[in-house]
Amino acid sequence: xxxxxxxxxxFCGGWAFxxxxxxxxxxxxxxxxxxxxxxxxxxxRDAVKNLSxxxxxGDIGALCxxxxxxxxxxxxxxxxxxxxxxxxxxxxxxLVLLAxxxxxxxxxxxxxxAATAFGVHMLGPFSSGAVEPDLALMNRYxxxxxxxxxxxxxxxxxxxxxxRALRETLNWWLDPFMTTSVGAGALDVxxxxxxxxxxxxxxxxxxxxxxxxxGAQFVEMPGMSHxxxxxxxxxxxxxxxxxxxxxxxxxxx
Numbered sequence: 001x002x003x004x005x006x007x008x009x010x011f012c013g014g015w016a017f018x019x020x021x022x023x024x025x026x027x028x029x030x031x032x033x034x035x036x037x038x039x040x041x042x043x044x045r046d047a048v049k050n051l052s053x054x055x056x057x058g059d060i061g062a063l064c065x066x067x068x069x070x071x072x073x074x075x076x077x078x079x080x081x082x083x084x085x086x087x088x089x090x091x092x093x094x095l096v097l098l099a100x101x102x103x104x105x106x107x108x109x110x111x112x113x114a115a116t117a118f119g120v121h122m123l124g125p126f127s128s129g130a131v132e133p134d135l136a137l138m139n140r141y142x143x144x145x146x147x148x149x150x151x152x153x154x155x156x157x158x159x160x161x162x163x164r165a166l167r168e169t170l171n172w173w174l175d176p177f178m179t180t181s182v183g184a185g186a187l188d189v190x191x192x193x194x195x196x197x198x199x200x201x202x203x204x205x206x207x208x209x210x211x212x213x214x215g216a217q218f219v220e221m222p223g224m225s226h227x228x229x230x231x232x233x234x235x236x237x238x239x240x241x242x243x244x245x246x247x248x249x250x251x252x253x
Contacts, residue, residue, distance in 0.1 A: 009077030023238035057085035064090035109205035130160035186215025196224030
């Protein structure tokens, strides 16, 4: 039995993997879906204030280090970037990036990515508060392929995100500290990066660049968008990841 640690994206919590984890548990894996710091259901709305991506990555790295054996690390969207950063210090068994945010130095490839980054910058150059989720944007981009009746339960569980962490992720060229850098060279772990062909948040071209940066195999899922964890077709994504993990395990045996 392999332990799998799943890291959620911005504005979310571990609940985002409620569907996705079922396939991994059915395959015999132990799955952990921690809430990033300040993202728990009982946390105050401003609990993420001043938090950095280094805080998130450090917490996930420390969790991995406490486990008896290195886990498989899975990250979605901003959580994919957290996972990349944590992988450099935690050395997981394998790394799976689902529609991941790009690390420092990887430029976006679409108008939507540029518009999002500009919008975060307009929060103010020194803002370090908590940003409330924009439900209209979530509907239009992240949940675009979710049936209308299944979107509201997700939207109602969204939480504020750290303005600092968002800026470090989306406006990396304004960060002289290179906070979201994953260091030089490919990550020294087997890695897989998955993109949805219809994703406007982190489109395939950008995810391919991220894969090249960290040395990951790139897979594009036809017809899928950003919510790879639960939109129609999520089970095919999970199956593709599990097949890849099984091949990697056989290769390492």
